[in-house]
Amino acid sequence: MSYLFPTYSRWEVEPESAEGSILIDKDGKRYLDFTSGIGVCNLGHRPPAVQEAISTQLNKFWHVSNLFIQEQQEIAAKHLSQAAGMDLVFFANSGAEANEAAIKLARKATGRQKIITFHQSFHGRTFATMAATGQEKIKEGYGSMLETFKYIPFNDFSALKGEMDEKTAAVMLEIVQGEGGIHIGTQEFLKKTEQLCKEYGALLIIDEIQTGIGRTGKAFAFQHFNLDPDIVTSAKGLGSGLPIGAVIGKKKLEKTFGPGSHGSTFGGNPISISAAIATMETIFQEEFLKDVQEKSVYLSNKLTELLEPIPAVKEIRQLGMMIGIETDVNLPSLLKELREKGLLALPAGENVLRMLPPLTATATEINEAAETLKSTLLEYSKSAV
Ligand SMILES: Cc1ncc(COP(=O)(O)O)c(C=O)c1O
The missing domain is CATH 3.40.640.10 (Type I PLP-dependent aspartate aminotransferase-like (Major domain))
Structure with a gap:
């Protein structure tokens, strides 16, 4: 039994440690954390x-x-x-x-x-x-x-x-x-x-x-x-x-x-x-913010290329490193499936998958997230039909 008021429906993940974009749980499983503690850890974990x-x-x-x-x-x-x-x-x-x-x-x-x-x-x-x-x-x-x-x-x-x-x-x-x-x-x-x-x-x-x-x-x-x-x-x-x-x-x-x-x-x-x-x-350094802008263009291109053709994806909305992917699949189970594959993302609104990656996320991490989303959304769309 928990002594906490159940105000949050908690995930099955229990963190043990975290650094940069990576979170490790109690079982040693690695996650790419594109939630940043709900838009908090903008420099990644423990900068x-x-x-x-x-x-x-x-x-x-x-x-x-x-x-x-x-x-x-x-x-x-x-x-x-x-x-x-x-x-x-x-x-x-x-x-x-x-x-x-x-x-x-x-x-x-x-x-x-x-x-x-x-x-x-x-x-x-x-x-x-x-x-x-x-x-x-x-x-x-x-x-x-x-x-x-x-x-x-x-x-x-x-x-x-x-x-x-x-x-x-x-x-x-x-x-x-x-x-x-x-x-x-x-x-x-x-x-x-x-x-x-x-x-x-x-x-x-x-x-x-x-x-x-x-x-x-x-x-x-x-x-x-x-x-x-x-x-x-x-x-x-x-x-x-x-x-x-x-x-x-x-x-x-x-x-x-x-x-x-x-x-x-x-x-x-x-x-x-x-x-x-x-x-x-x-x-608040020009160079840092320029890098975030370039990164978000890279991320936007990746998501458009890999996700836009998927029928379950209705719209992709993005400003900088704030991303919303509107889908017509069951969002809680999609997010769970992504967690099983090691990607942490958030819900927003009614049916929007939200990502708030660390501003320090690397191109490799962005690619990994986009590929995981693509394969999961494809599989998920098939099994949902
Ligand atoms: C736009 C906006 N305003 C206010 C809040 C509330 O912030 P806090 O949870 O720190 O009270 C949030 C939290 O998600 C938010 O996104």
């Missing part, structure tokens, strides 16, 4: 630079509280602000906490309450972020939600225009809806959304929790679309596996989050911060 930074900090101090000046927090905040082209950071411990803070910040800064979000979006599991999420299944059984969220179809500008008014505090969106099934925002929709927000004095909050920290080949995915958000949230890849979240905001929001207005005991924890600095110092 040496991050491991060294953590162990250095472990020998200094682990926790002191935010009553103290902590230079490392300043360094991490500077990296994040500069990479996002913004000014100020609040550190939290998770994605949901970062979004929670962003929602509070937007409401307080504008003095308005309504926030527009999108169908299939995912923003977290706390009460406000669950309410922000545009998926009914996430809210089932929890009773009444915060009522100030309005949900409209993604990429539908006329729906947005219809919902926008002078009471709107913010529009909150993911550039690529990750959990919702790898749905990518269009250039036209995103740019018009930004302009409409400016027109109405509403803030644009971009949830980069899954898309940020190099995942799409830019420091943040909004940078593919030349956008100018007011608030950006980050988590997942930021700490390479150590828990950390962040809200990045513009200077004009400084007074809204004055002393005593928001807080977190563990937010900006020194160990997590040390991991975040080492992660950002690796990823």
